[in-house]
């Protein structure tokens with residue numbers, strides 16, 4: 001262990017010394033202060049400083065690579081992106097940033113974004129992508145060079161705060177490396193739940209980079225948790241049914257089979273991520289529904305083909321790095337021959353979204369099970385010397401191969417009709433900021449006005465009692481829609497649905513979306529009554545109302561019949577009458593995103 005500390009310390013000094021972007025070597029591999037070999041074979045993952053210095057050394061060594069600060073993390077240190085392209089950077093475009101670098105490439109070049117160390121305890125991708133970048137740059141440009149068909153944008157370490165909290169042991173079940181970062185970021189957030197709510201500055205940086213890159217393909221690199229089995233690499237592709245009728249079949253029938261076959265040929269068999277339906281994989285596995293809070297769920301909202309690599313935690317770190325490296329190479333090789341298909345499928349997806357009048361916002365696992373050929377270790381239940389109960393043990397000397405159930409199909413359970421436009425009052429500025437960060441086009445209403453709009457009331461909901469990722473998420477049980485006049489102020493926002501962010505907007509602005517802003521507490525203040533009444537005073541008001549309004553009397557009698565529980569709890573009956581009265585404020589539990597129905601003029 002000390003040996004590595006010495007070696008990597010010396011490497012760091014050398015990297016710092018070689019970090020002069022002005023001079024580009026013709027033979028970069030000869031000048032790098034570290035080797036691809038050590039990245040792929042040592043039980044060591046770079047510290048944040050080392051990773052940045054390695055990326056800087058690569059950028060300094062070859063004009064096809066540039067390193068950019070793309071934002072600031074919650075720990076105050078910058079987040080970097082290493083851009084690799086076939087066309088060398090001009091000095092001017094290098095200064096202009098990531099988007100300018102990519103725009104200088106041909107439109108036919110596929111764009112790939114790789115995010116590493118969102119969970120810094122799972123750093124295989126940090127080593128793998130730096131090794132891959134280094135190997136690619138070691139090859140002079142030629143017909144068939146991987147960077148001719150794809151530009152790669154690599155975030156060396158995304159969770160900078162977590163990566164900087166280096167330790168030996170917090171991944172309790174994991175086999176190396178000898179030190180690594182911590183899962184939570186500086187604000188103890190799991191950044192892989194933060195892509196919609198954007199509590200972290202890291203997420204701000206990611207969203208900005210994501211829209212600058214507009215990637216065709218996205219890869220987020222991880223290490224697994226859970227069962228033991230022989231496979232080193234497992235994969236979560238964005239869930240195909242959720243991806244929709246264009247991206248879904250392409251993923252399920254074309255791209256995923258090619259990646260599985262490519263891995264089998266190049267490195268070893270890969271299986272879908274093992275999310276066991278029961279205690280062990282024999283009982284079957286589940287395809288994860290990565291809703292937009294997760295990286296690939298978020299990137300799917302913009303028609304990107306998203307993948308999460310999950311290298312197996314119990315395999316030695318160098319094996320996991322090599323498997324992640326192999327996956328990225330297989331992906332790169334596949335892109336070289338299928339770039340036009342990728343571009344075409346993204347174009348068709350954009351068209352599908354542009355033409356959609358309704359879009360799904362909620363999915364549920366079906367009872368359908370595919371058969372998946374799987375090799376597992378025999379699982380035994382044994383007496384535990386620790387707890388005196390039974391314990392699970394996998395026997396690596398005994399393997400089985402059989403078809404296991406694969407729960408891989410989801411049905412749409414809720415859709416939202418896409419309005420002509422959404423109206424969002426400026427008062428909800430934290431939502432406005434997040435929409436703007438996502439490049440949403442919106443225009444301010446020029447003067448105070450009243451509009452007839454479709455309004456949603458949240459009739460019944462619950463909030464979680466314990467915090468989850470800094471929130472108490474809201475579960476909506478029932479809603480009601482109504483067309484009502486709404487008073488708006490100059491400066492409130494009109495958000496037309498006819499724009500690139502249409503799917504994103506539909507899922508985050510519909511109260512039914514898995515990761516709607518309502519769910520993440522952005523509209524909690526709307527879910528509370530502000531004015532109240534004293535029952536003993538309102539009793540007399542209610543009596544007058546009933547005496548003077550025959551129609552109300554009839555409706556009250558009907559309501560009493562529908563609510564026998566009022567007999568036990570007269571306050572509920574009085575509240576019903578209050579809600580029928582002009583004293584009722586009328587806006588409690590009103591979702592503050594209004595829809596201009598598709599058929600009306602705004």
Ligand SMILES: [Zn+2]
Nearest residue numbers: 119122222223
């Ligand atoms: Zn992870």
